[in-house]
Amino acid sequence: MLIFTSNDPPDVNSLDYITGAISESAVDVHAERRHESTGEVPGGEDGDNVGSAETEPPPRGAVDVWAGPGWEQLCGANFEAGCSRPSAPAAPATPAPGTPAVTLRDIASFRPAEPSDVMEPNGWAVEGLPANFVADASSEVVSGTLLGQPADVRFTPVGYRWVHSDGATVTSSSPGATWSSLGVAEFSPTDTSHVYTASGEYTVTLRVALAAEYRFAGSGWLPIAGTLTIDAAPQRVLVGEVDTVLTVGDCKAYPSSPGC
Amino acid sequence: MPTSRLKRRRSRRLGGAAAAASVLALVLTGCVGAAEPTPTPTPTEAAPIFASDEEALAAAEQAYAAQLVVVDELSHAGGVAIEKLEEVATAEYAAGISASLERLSASGMRTTGATTFDTVELIEHFEADDVAHVSAYVCLDIGDTRVVDSSGADVTPPDRILRAPLQVRFESRFLGANQLLVAGTEPWSGDDFC
Numbered sequence: 459m460l461i462f463t464s465n466d467p468p469d470v471n472s473l474d475y476i477t478g479a480i481s482e483s484a485v486d487v488h489a490e491r492r493h494e495s496t497g498e499v500p501g502g503e504d505g506d507n508v509g510s511a512e513t514e515p516p517p518r519g520a521v522d523v524w525a526g527p528g529w530e531q532l533c534g535a536n537f538e539a540g541c542s543r544p545s546a547p548a549a550p551a552t553p554a555p556g557t558p559a560v561t562l563r564d565i566a567s568f569r570p571a572e573p574s575d576v577m578e579p580n581g582w583a584v585e586g587l588p589a590n591f592v593a594d595a596s597s598e599v600v601s602g603t604l605l606g607q608p609a610d611v612r613f614t615p616v617g618y619r620w621v622h623s624d625g626a627t628v629t630s631s632s633p634g635a636t637w638s639s640l641g642v643a644e645f646s647p648t649d650t651s652h653v654y655t656a657s658g659e660y661t662v663t664l665r666v667a668l669a670a671e672y673r674f675a676g677s678g679w680l681p682i683a684g685t686l687t688i689d690a691a692p693q694r695v696l697v698g699e700v701d702t703v704l705t706v707g708d709c710k711a712y713p714s715s716p717g718c
Numbered sequence: 719m720p721t722s723r724l725k726r727r728r729s730r731r732l733g734g735a736a737a738a739a740s741v742l743a744l745v746l747t748g749c750v751g752a753a754e755p756t757p758t759p760t761p762t763e764a765a766p767i768f769a770s771d772e773e774a775l776a777a778a779e780q781a782y783a784a785q786l787v788v789v790d791e792l793s794h795a796g797g798v799a800i801e802k803l804e805e806v807a808t809a810e811y812a813a814g815i816s817a818s819l820e821r822l823s824a825s826g827m828r829t830t831g832a833t834t835f836d837t838v839e840l841i842e843h844f845e846a847d848d849v850a851h852v853s854a855y856v857c858l859d860i861g862d863t864r865v866v867d868s869s870g871a872d873v874t875p876p877d878r879i880l881r882a883p884l885q886v887r888f889e890s891r892f893l894g895a896n897q898l899l900v901a902g903t904e905p906w907s908g909d910d911f912c
Contacts, residue, residue, distance in 0.1 A: 473818040478875030
C-alpha cells in the first residue's frame with residue numbers, strides 16, 4: 459500500500475509498478491488523496507522548484523482517462539450545448555466537511571445501464587422524409603463501494619445526441635417522442651427526427667449524457683461535477699425511395715399487374 | 719560564493735604534505751590575505767555544472783538508466799543492498815526502494831526482465847549551493863518484467879500499469895558533480911504522455 463503524508467509528495471519507484479503495488483486503482487486513490495490533503499488541484503503542491511503553469515497538470519475533468527468502452531468525458535469533447543447541467547448551480551457541489559470530494563473518476567466502477575432507442579419506421583426510412591428517433595433512458599441508481607464505503611450513485615440523462623453515419627447529428631435535451639404520442643401524422647418532422655437525403659444503408663448511434671450524483675448511507679444526494687456519455691448500440695437504418703404507382707390491386711395478389 | 723571557494727581551498731590544503739603544511743599554510747594565508755581585495759575568478763567557478771539543457775538531460779537519462787539497472791539486479795536476486803542503491807539514488811530515495819525490495823523478498827518473490835524507459839523530456843534544471851537539480855518527465859515501461867514466486871511460478875498481478883508517466887527528480891552526487899542521483903519519483907497525474 460502507499461503511505462501518504464500531507465506535505466511531501468509521495469515518492470514511487472519502478473518496483474512498485476513491477477509488483478503491482480501501484481495499479482490502476484491504487485493510482486486513482488493516490489491522486490485523489492493528494493488532492494484532498496492539500497486542498498489544491500493536483501500539481502499545485504510541487505511548488506518549491508517547479509512553479510510554472512506549463513508543468514502543472516490540467517485541472518481535473520478537462521482531461522480524463524476513462525477505461526471501458528462507450529465512456530468518455532463529455533464537457534469540452536462533444537456536446538458543447540448539453541455540457542452544463544440545466545438546473546444545477548455549481549456552488550452546492552461542495553460536500554459537507556469531512557466528506558471526501560468525489561469525482562467522475564471515482565465512480566468509474568458504477569456502470570449505468572446502456573440506453574436503447576427506437577426509430578419510426580422501425581429500421582428503415584424513406585429518402586427525403588423524416589424518420590423519428592426516440593431514446594429510452596431513464597434515471598437509475600447503482601449501488602457499490604465508493605472510497606471504501608457503501609454508496610449509491612444516481613445517473614440522470616440530461617442530453618441526447620443521435621450520430622448518423624451520413625454525417626448529421628441531432629442533439630436534444632429531451633428523449634423525443636413517437637409520432638402517435640405527439641399526435642402528429644407519420645413522417646412528420648419532430649425535434650429528434652432526421653431526413654436521409656440519399657438511399658442506402660446507414661447506422662445511427664445514440665449517445666446519452668448523464669449527470670451523476672452520489673450518496674453515502676444517511677447523506678443526501680450530492681452532485682458530481684461534469685457529465686459523462688454512454689453510447690447505445692449502433693442501429694442499422696435502410697433508406698429507400700418510394701414511388702407511387704396505380705395498380706389493379708395489391709401487388710401480392712396481382713404480381714403480374716402493370717406497375718407491380 | 720565566497721564560502722564555497724574557501725571550502726575548496728581548505729580541502730586542497732588538507733591533501734598537501736604534512737611536514738611542510740604548517741609553514742606553507744602561514745605563507746598561503748599571507749598570500750590570500752594580500753590578494754583578497756582583487757579576487758580573480760577561476761574558470762571552474764564561472765562554468766555551471768550543466769552548460770546546456772542537453773547536457774542536463776543526458777546526465778538525467780544516464781542516472782535513471784543506472785538506477786533501473788541496480789533495482790532490477792537487486793530484485794532479480796531477491797536481496798537488499800542499500801549501499802548499491804546509494805550509488806544511484808539519494809539516501810532518502812534509496813530507503814524507499816529498499817523498503818519495496820524488502821517487501822518483495824519477505825513475500826518470497828523476485829522479478830525477471832528488464833525495466834526500461836523512454837520519452838524523456840526535461841522539465842527544468844538549476845543549481846543551488848553547488849548542487850545541480852534536474853527534473854524530467856519519464857515514461858516508465860515495465861512490460862518486459864514479471865513477478866515470480868520462490869517456485870518460479872509467474873504471479874504477476876494482472877492490473878499493472880505497463881507504461882507509467884512519471885516526474886523524476888535528480889541531484890548531483892557530490893558537490894559540483896555532473897553525475898546525478900535519482901532523488902525522487904512521482905506519478906504524473908496530468909495528461910498521459912506515454
